[in-house]
Amino acid sequence: MINCIIIEDEPLAQExxxxxxxxxxxxxxxxxxxxxxxxxxxxxxxVPDLIFLDINIGELSGIQLLESVNRSEVIITTAYHQYALxxxxxxxxxYLLKPYTFDRxxxxxxxxxxxxxxxxxxxRSFIFIKTEYRLEKVQLSDVLYIEGRRDYRMIHTxxxxxxxxxxxxxxxxxxxxxxxxxxxxxxxxxxxxxxSIEREGIRILDRLIPVSDTYRKRFYExxxxxx
Numbered sequence: 001m002i003n004c005i006i007i008e009d010e011p012l013a014q015e016x017x018x019x020x021x022x023x024x025x026x027x028x029x030x031x032x033x034x035x036x037x038x039x040x041x042x043x044x045x046x047v048p049d050l051i052f053l054d055i056n057i058g059e060l061s062g063i064q065l066l067e068s069v070n071r072s073e074v075i076i077t078t079a080y081h082q083y084a085l086x087x088x089x090x091x092x093x094x095y096l097l098k099p100y101t102f103d104r105x106x107x108x109x110x111x112x113x114x115x116x117x118x119x120x121x122x123x124r125s126f127i128f129i130k131t132e133y134r135l136e137k138v139q140l141s142d143v144l145y146i147e148g149r150r151d152y153r154m155i156h157t158x159x160x161x162x163x164x165x166x167x168x169x170x171x172x173x174x175x176x177x178x179x180x181x182x183x184x185x186x187x188x189x190x191x192x193x194x195x196s197i198e199r200e201g202i203r204i205l206d207r208l209i210p211v212s213d214t215y216r217k218r219f220y221e222x223x224x225x226x227x
Contacts, residue, residue: 002109002116003032004050007039007065008077009057013098014081017077019054020105027109036060044214045100053092055080066092071080071172073112091170129155129164134164140179144193146171148186156207183219184212191223193201 004027008014014032020222021027030048033039035058043065055062055078066074074091093115094108106198140156148168155162172182180190183202187209195203202209209221 001026001028002029002049002113003028004052005029005039005042005048006052006053007033007036007057007062008054009034010054013077017105020102023102024106024109026113034058036062036065040065043072045217047218049116050075050109053076054078055191067169071177073115075108075112091167091173124174124176127171129162130166131162131164138162138173140190140221141192143175143180143190145190145207145209146180146188178222178225181219181222182216183215184210194223197223202215 004021006014006017006029008017014034018029018032021029027050031042031046033042037058039057039145040060052075053062053066055076057065062076062078066076073093075094075096076092077096077098081097093112096104096108103108125141126137126139129138130150136145138155138157142159144156144158146168147154147156149163151165151169153164153166153171155164156179167183168182168188171188175188178191180188182188189204189209193204195205197203197210200208201211
């Protein structure tokens with residue numbers, strides 16, 4: 001079963017997606033939002049498997065919301081083709097241009113289903129990072145933490161530092177949350193490399209890494225999961 005939410009401000013568009021979902025029993029609708037603010041509040045404490053996301057959803061746009069989404073698969077649903085490139089830069093699974101058919105909808109959700117099945121059946125011990133003109137293999141057991149530096153992400157490992165243009169969203173999609181999780185808009189940390197959790201943040205070696213309110217609850221759920 002794939003749990004999904006709809007973020008869409010047009011009632012007719014909401015009903016279209018709901019109708020399509022009813023035809024696919026392996027998709028379970030858990031929430032519907034007609035604006036980005038309420039959706040953002042929900043996503044701070046929930047991680048649905050799949051989000052159907054419109055672009056124009058009021059005060060907070062779909063693109064802005066997408067930049068803050070953690071590990072959910074995303075299918076953009078919009079009438080505006082000009083956002084396609086930006087959507088794919090942020091690693092959406094598919095882009096449905098309104099009005100779309102049921103067949104096209106099925107094609108999009110099948111991509112999500114296949115991706116989620118791959119995650120479940122083949123947990124990875126390494127990832128490939130795009131850096132300069134090559135893909136560099138990084139063992140997840142070597143990662144200490146990942147730091148955001150403007151347009152770049154710096155991956156600090158036991159042996160070296162690797163700079164990449166890959167987004168946090170791309171990295172979160174590729175890396176199991178139980179191994180390396182997001183704790184701040186500018187940081188991900190390797191759970192097994194944490195030396196201590198202090199009032200000021202997380203200490204890994206000589207670095208004190210902040211924990212923001214957005215990620216605090218989920219972080220503590222992960223670190224206490226084994227208790």
